[in-house]
Amino acid sequence: MKTIEVKTGKPYNIYIERGIISQTGKYVRNITGAIRAVIVSDSNVAPIYAERVENSLKENGFETSLFVFEAGEERKRLSTIEQMYMHFYEHNVTRTDIVVALGGGVTGDMAGFAAASYLRGIEFVQIPTSLLSQVDSSVGGKTGVDLPSGKNLVGAFWQPSVVLIDPDTLDTLPKKFFSDGMGEVIKYGCIRSSELFKRLETENAADIIEDIIYECVSIKRDVVEQDERDTGERAILNFGHTFGHAIEKLGGYNSITHGEAVGIGALMLTRITEEKGITTNNTAQRIYRLLDKYGMALSTDFSLKEIVKATRGDKKSSGKHINFIFLKEIGKCFIQKINIEEMPEFFGV
Ligand SMILES: NC(=O)c1ccc[n+]([C@@H]2O[C@H](COP(=O)([O-])OP(=O)(O)OC[C@H]3O[C@@H](n4cnc5c(N)ncnc54)[C@H](O)[C@@H]3O)[C@@H](O)[C@H]2O)c1
Numbered sequence: 001m002k003t004i005e006v007k008t009g010k011p012y013n014i015y016i017e018r019g020i021i022s023q024t025g026k027y028v029r030n031i032t033g034a035i036r037a038v039i040v041s042d043s044n045v046a047p048i049y050a051e052r053v054e055n056s057l058k059e060n061g062f063e064t065s066l067f068v069f070e071a072g073e074e075r076k077r078l079s080t081i082e083q084m085y086m087h088f089y090e091h092n093v094t095r096t097d098i099v100v101a102l103g104g105g106v107t108g109d110m111a112g113f114a115a116a117s118y119l120r121g122i123e124f125v126q127i128p129t130s131l132l133s134q135v136d137s138s139v140g141g142k143t144g145v146d147l148p149s150g151k152n153l154v155g156a157f158w159q160p161s162v163v164l165i166d167p168d169t170l171d172t173l174p175k176k177f178f179s180d181g182m183g184e185v186i187k188y189g190c191i192r193s194s195e196l197f198k199r200l201e202t203e204n205a206a207d208i209i210e211d212i213i214y215e216c217v218s219i220k221r222d223v224v225e226q227d228e229r230d231t232g233e234r235a236i237l238n239f240g241h242t243f244g245h246a247i248e249k250l251g252g253y254n255s256i257t258h259g260e261a262v263g264i265g266a267l268m269l270t271r272i273t274e275e276k277g278i279t280t281n282n283t284a285q286r287i288y289r290l291l292d293k294y295g296m297a298l299s300t301d302f303s304l305k306e307i308v309k310a311t312r313g314d315k316k317s318s319g320k321h322i323n324f325i326f327l328k329e330i331g332k333c334f335i336q337k338i339n340i341e342e343m344p345e346f347f348g349v
Pocket residue numbers: 042043044045048071072073076103104105106107109129130131132133136137138139140141142143151152169170171172173174177180
């Protein structure tokens with residue numbers, strides 16, 4: 001088993017082990033005296049994994065209940081949160097009880113937000129089951145929902161009490177979502193670990209998935225410990241995301257997955273910074289080859305001009321500037337503020 005300690009305002013541990021979800025009750029019992037545990041899951045994940053988690057919680061003395069919502073980003077809204085609150089209320093959840101998020105990033109973000117706000121805050125546990133949630137979204141305490149006007153516009157910082165990562169759950173994850181998570185994995189290699197990037201180039205990710213999860217979560221832990229509230233350094237986790245969000249937005253959020261959009265965003269940006277002499281030669285080509293190796297999209301029909309125009313509405317912009325993350329080389333990055341007015345000139349569009 002691999003263990004990672006996170007020293008945020010509220011410290012917690014992340015455990016990575018095959019089969020760990022069957023021991024959920026033991027780990028949750030170690031961190032709480034709660035009577036009730038509410039499992040929150042979606043309609044794809046619950047039928048496969050909820051029983052195992054529920055049995056383990058019961059064996060460790062918890063009264064359990066299960067709240068299931070229809071899978072998909074479209075359900076990541078306040079109306080689902082309200083249904084969750086009602087479920088908590090009907091099952092007599094008190095401030096000392098606990099919420100168990102079992103599923104991908106959508107489940108974790110919503111269950112975390114409901115936990116952050118119900119009765120002004122109760123504890124929650126993350127059991128991420130998609131690659132994206134195992135390497136990224138289950139760690140760091142960002143929780144929330146979408147509004148019709150944009151993604152993740154409402155939310156709270158609320159750290160989990162423990163994170164249980166079971167790589168075996170990836171066996172049932174549809175291939176499309178595995179590639180989606182690979183977008184984030186490649187991002188971590190680009191921004192902080194040339195070693196990880198090299199391993200992705202020379203080995204097969206699926207064969208070394210536990211090491212990959214451990215590496216990515218360790219990087220995210222380091223960044224989040226430095227900047228828990230996302231006011232500085234944490235922006236580096238957005239490498240590829242500014243163009244990526246624009247590509248997703250232009251495609252109406254259903255023509256390309258998030259991870260693939262991030263991959264293309266990283267590639268396009270690095271081609272430009274390489275041409276400008278900011279990034280070491282051959283970096284974009286290495287990113288291209290890695291995206292290709294893992295079967296990810298390599299280009300978009302939208303022009304750079306359209307993408308640059310769409311980034312102006314990105315929520316990561318602060319006032320007159322947008323924070324771009326540039327690579328110096330694989331494994332080394334920095335934050336570059338670009339004035340929104342000067343973007344067309346900078347990108348030559
Ligand atoms: N909080 C953060 O820091 C953070 C970071 C990155 C992304 N996010 C959020 O994460 C969300 C995306 O996460 P996601 O890609 O995990 O989406 P998701 O939760 O919708 O999961 C993707 C799909 O895979 C299915 N699934 C998940 N695990 C499975 C398994 N083991 N077996 C079979 N099916 C499985 C889900 O039902 C869903 O259909 C977005 O809403 C994004 O905003 C949050």
